[in-house]
Amino acid sequence: MSLVYVALALFCIGLYGTLTRRDIIAVLASVEVMLGGATVLLVGLSATSNLAGVSTPPGETSGVGLVILVLAAAEASVGLALMLAVARRLNTTRIDELDEVSG
């Protein structure tokens, strides 16, 4: 059970950072923390639990982890590219200054 607490704490710390940070890069880093916490929980539960008497085959535990890993890497690289493009065109990386489309 302590695994659930720790992984969820990581997720919620990341959530807090995502909500409060003003710089795009810090928001991206916080999103990575959220993803990491969720991955730890998923892989950990998949490796150790036998809910309803069924346990996951070890290959699929790692397989799910790899899927998340690749998704998160793609997400991070596209996010950073967007950040660079925004920084280059608008000269800011503060999300509260990017209010062109807000009413």
Added chain:
Amino acid sequence: MSGSVFTGYTGGLIWGLGGGLVIAIATLFGVWWERKVAGRIQMRLGPQTTGPFGLLQTVADMVKLLLKEDITPTQADAPVFRVAPLIVFVPIAMAVTVIPFAAGWAPLDTSVGMLFFLAVPSVSVIGILMAGWSSGNSYATLGGLRGAAQMISYELPRTLSVLSVVLLAGSLRPVEVMEAWRWWFIPLNGIGFLVYFISSVAECNRGPFDIPEAESELVAGYFADYSGIRWAIFMMSEYGGVIAASLFGAALFLGGWAWAPGLFGTAIFLLLTVVLVTAMIWIKWTFPRMRMDQLMNTAWKVLTPMALLQIAIIGVVIAWL
């Protein structure tokens, strides 16, 4: 949860510490060897007064560097600046632990050893960026940026070239790869070895790929502001990288101990390693430094397609094995 998972890793930790020490000593002689070879290439003799054949020259240099003042620039971000050299060195020393030195034996015998060898040294890029950024100096920052771009780019062909060995041997465990090794892997995997060798030289930031530390343009790049022992750790990691890459290449591409039984095989393995180290030194002192765009083009437009071609060749051949 089982305790057996960790016994392997505690063992690996002990071997890792021992390996770090061995690598540190090996780099001393690596530096000596480089100075000797470079001297010969430039029609000089190299170090010769300290000890027989100047063998103790680098030991003396080490003592000198240890006694020098350890300067942290006022502009620098002190804690990050101080810890950066260790973050460059430790992963390289760790990577050496998975190399199979003798039949059926590697210090850290793990089922993902091939991936481990590629993955762990990539952490030292972080150390290079930390050093460049925390120095608070434009030259160092530029050097750090160049180093990171270069090492990330060359990781791709390097990984792909190792993948062709993994395909041939059908295992990620270095010890098993060595057991599956046959002499005709060398011609079959020739392009792969070439790609591995070139990208390893680039991964170590050595000439002709040494633009992150180009003396004539960037002073010394990311470690321009370092002095004394911390500077020495950077030099040690460069030579440690060369030695680690040569050990790995000699074992998994050139057969290592598979050529002869017992200790004799290990001797051949170490001899092959020395040959590869010498080749790297030779390349450094013969070729002019590349430009940044040439460097990137080599990685993405030459080496990566070559490595993919090698994988395709092996993919076809493996059907008949």
Added chain:
Amino acid sequence: MSISMIELVFWMIAAASLLGALTVVFTRDVTRMALGLGVFLLSVAGWFVYFSQTFLAAAQVFVYVGGVLVLVLFAIMLVHRSGAGRPALESRHTIDSIMVAVAVFVLVVSALQDVGSALTVTPLPGSPDAISAALLGPMLPHFEALGVLLLAALAAVIVISGGERS
């Protein structure tokens, strides 16, 4: 009360990951934030080793610490150029956000209460053989979809970051 070796390792990894995560969220210095992220990502690899998924751990180090973290540092160095002083990272809506985070924590923990009793199995090692059997067997659609996704991401990054030809 004695703590077993395994529990000690568990709490060491937990402490490292919490420390890294807290640094990412609370530090005001952008380089420290990136280094905190590095500690966090390495500790996630530590979690994977703890659960016997060594391949996943090596992939985590390779992709995240050697790849994504370097990209993050790279972006920081390109955007916040050195020289003009270290930019401070600021936060806003801190009180509301803490409430949201705590609420989510309580909600999910209460939802996962019955999981605790099921955590009894010793993790099986996620060996390369088992992973390849899974990826080329039941997870083949995921595997292929990831390939397409990576290609799309690669193309997108090139277009977004390099597409300024005036």
